[in-house]
Amino acid sequence: MGLRTGQEYLDAIKVRNKAEIYVLGKEVKDVTTNPFLKPSVLAFKATFDAPWEEDTKDLARAWSPFINEEVNRFNHIHRSREDLAAKVKLLRKISHKVGACFQRCVGFDALNTLYITTELMAQHGKTEPKEKFVEYLKTVQKKDLALAGAMTDAKGVRTLKPSQQPNKDAYVRITEVTKDGIYVSGAKANITGVAASEEIVVLPTRAMGPEDQDYAVAFAVPTDTEGIKIVVGRQLNDARRLEGGDIDSIPYFYNHEGLVIFDNVFIPMERVFLMRDWEYTNQLVEIFAAYHRQGYGGCKAGLGDVIIGASYNLAKQMGVEKASHIQDKITEEIFLTETMYSAGIAASLNGIEVCPGCFWVNPMHANVTKHLVTRFPSQISQLAIDIAGGIVGTAPSEWDLKNPKLKEYIAKYLQGVEGYTAEDRIRMTRLIENVALGVAFQIESVHGAGSPAAQRIMFSRLYDLSYSEEVAKRLAGMKSDVHFKNSAEPWRLSETEKLASKTQKTKDNK
Numbered sequence: 457m458g459l460r461t462g463q464e465y466l467d468a469i470k471v472r473n474k475a476e477i478y479v480l481g482k483e484v485k486d487v488t489t490n491p492f493l494k495p496s497v498l499a500f501k502a503t504f505d506a507p508w509e510e511d512t513k514d515l516a517r518a519w520s521p522f523i524n525e526e527v528n529r530f531n532h533i534h535r536s537r538e539d540l541a542a543k544v545k546l547l548r549k550i551s552h553k554v555g556a557c558f559q560r561c562v563g564f565d566a567l568n569t570l571y572i573t574t575e576l577m578a579q580h581g582k583t584e585p586k587e588k589f590v591e592y593l594k595t596v597q598k599k600d601l602a603l604a605g606a607m608t609d610a611k612g613v614r615t616l617k618p619s620q621q622p623n624k625d626a627y628v629r630i631t632e633v634t635k636d637g638i639y640v641s642g643a644k645a646n647i648t649g650v651a652a653s654e655e656i657v658v659l660p661t662r663a664m665g666p667e668d669q670d671y672a673v674a675f676a677v678p679t680d681t682e683g684i685k686i687v688v689g690r691q692l693n694d695a696r697r698l699e700g701g702d703i704d705s706i707p708y709f710y711n712h713e714g715l716v717i718f719d720n721v722f723i724p725m726e727r728v729f730l731m732r733d734w735e736y737t738n739q740l741v742e743i744f745a746a747y748h749r750q751g752y753g754g755c756k757a758g759l760g761d762v763i764i765g766a767s768y769n770l771a772k773q774m775g776v777e778k779a780s781h782i783q784d785k786i787t788e789e790i791f792l793t794e795t796m797y798s799a800g801i802a803a804s805l806n807g808i809e810v811c812p813g814c815f816w817v818n819p820m821h822a823n824v825t826k827h828l829v830t831r832f833p834s835q836i837s838q839l840a841i842d843i844a845g846g847i848v849g850t851a852p853s854e855w856d857l858k859n860p861k862l863k864e865y866i867a868k869y870l871q872g873v874e875g876y877t878a879e880d881r882i883r884m885t886r887l888i889e890n891v892a893l894g895v896a897f898q899i900e901s902v903h904g905a906g907s908p909a910a911q912r913i914m915f916s917r918l919y920d921l922s923y924s925e926e927v928a929k930r931l932a933g934m935k936s937d938v939h940f941k942n943s944a945e946p947w948r949l950s951e952t953e954k955l956a957s958k959t960q961k962t963k964d965n966k
């Protein structure tokens with residue numbers, strides 16, 4: 457059965473016996489009931505509910521040729537450009553349900569990355585990784601497993617390669633190889649949803665050379681494995697969840713990130729997909745980054761919608777919704793949101809078939825999408841704060857609202873337009889505070905899928921400056937002939953397309 461319900465997912469992650477999961481310095485066994493992690497588990501659960509809900513079921517289900525069954529899209533390998541677009545749309549829709557990051561995309565992108573990478577390896581004569589990966593994929597799809605994707609290493613000194621680091625474990629590495637498997641040590645940082653996942657798919661975080669081969673490793677490991685320690689990081693307003701209220705922290709849905717420490721963890725050989733294959737790390741990083749950057753056009757647009765709705769409602773609560781500057785600010789929020797989404801859709805519909813039946817996003821559009829996301833969410837948030845008023849930073853707590861001695865005063869002084877209560881105003885204000893200023897919208901938007909500079913490096917690699925120079929020289933009368941490209945875009949091939957086309961050319965020449 458390739459589709460589980462949300463409840464089946466909750467039951468499956470309840471007990472952790474082997475991995476150590478720490479929240480605020482204390483070990484947690486049941487992540488489903490821990491008040492700190494519960495909102496994150498519920499946000500993850502929304503991805504399992506999606507195939508069963510009327511408005512999302514078509515987007516959330518996909519047919520898998522690997523197991524000949526319907527699977528949850530989060531475990532699907534993209535078979536068409538429409539599949540890529542469906543991903544962006546689904547992410548936008550689930551953001552409407554949870555108002556937070558639902559944490560299943562990194563694993564989704566890691567699966568698709570490994571599929572293309574191992575396929576390219578197979579085309580170059582190394583067939584075993586693909587065979588092992590497809591077996592793993594079938595298990596993931598059949599059991600509808602919840603995956604976290606772990607790429608970002610601790611990284612130590614940023615300018616040094618893994619093998620040059622004073623701390624040899626600054627990047628996850630192979631410490632021993634036996635006939636049955638490998639042992640790995642190191643740590644992956646900022647891993648989304650990891651305590652709520654069942655499996656961690658680990659990828660190398662940068663392109664590597666032969667001297668770094670012990671670090672060129674990709675594998676999958678059950679989250680509940682001996683030697684894995686997860687240190688859950690803090691989020692905005694997180695301690696409010698421990699108060700037990702239902703307004704201030706928006707305690708229903710939230711994401712979490714964690715530091716994942718691998719303390720000499722054994723990985724059976726059938727789960728190792730890259731083992732010292734440093735030659736493929738360049739393409740792997742490019743493939744993953746582009747997939748993940750495309751996805752942000754969906755989820756961040758979805759959070760933009762939540763903030764637009766909240767801004768509009770608060771404007772109405774205060775009677776300013778018809779003021780021209782307020783309307784203009786809401787229009788600007790819409791423009792910023794739809795721009796991110798349009799870029800994500802362009803990255804999908806201009807996707808590239810890099811191997812037969814497997815589709816990668818358009819790398820230029822995907823990088824542009826993410827770069828917009830590094831800027832627009834903070835602009836949307838500023839506009840929302842402008843519209844909401846200073847109360848976003850000063851609202852009384854829900855405990856004041858619920859105190860019989862204060863209730864009447866708060867009801868009287870926080871109410872705006874009749875028909876809305878003070879509680880309505882506080883609830884909507886808290887939504888803006890928690891979503892617009894939260895980690896997913898502010899910090900993940902900047903650093904998730906790579907810091908802003910990483911996308912700028914990609915634009916300059918992909919854009920063929922010398923070609924547009926030739927075009928300009930001709931129009932300026934400096935040059936009479938230009939060999940015009942067939943394509944409209946002055947772009948170069950990505951490393952992945954080059955590797956894929958090399959295989960194609962070799963085949964054509966045979």
Ligand SMILES: Cc1cc2nc3c(=O)[nH]c(=O)nc-3n(C[C@H](O)[C@H](O)[C@H](O)COP(=O)(O)OP(=O)(O)OC[C@H]3O[C@@H](n4cnc5c(N)ncnc54)[C@H](O)[C@@H]3O)c2cc1C
Binds near residue numbers: 614616895896900907
């Ligand atoms: C909320 C959130 C969720 C995330 N989820 C995941 C996840 O699920 N899985 C995952 O694998 N990763 C995840 N990430 C990690 C994300 O991919 C990284 O944060 C990102 O790649 C940046 O790495 P860093 O945080 O180590 O920043 P750094 O690399 O420390 O960057 C800090 C600054 O230094 C600059 N810099 C870095 N290296 C160099 C260099 N060599 N030369 C010059 N300048 C440099 C950067 O451009 C940046 O400006 C998440 C991050 C966040 C914030």
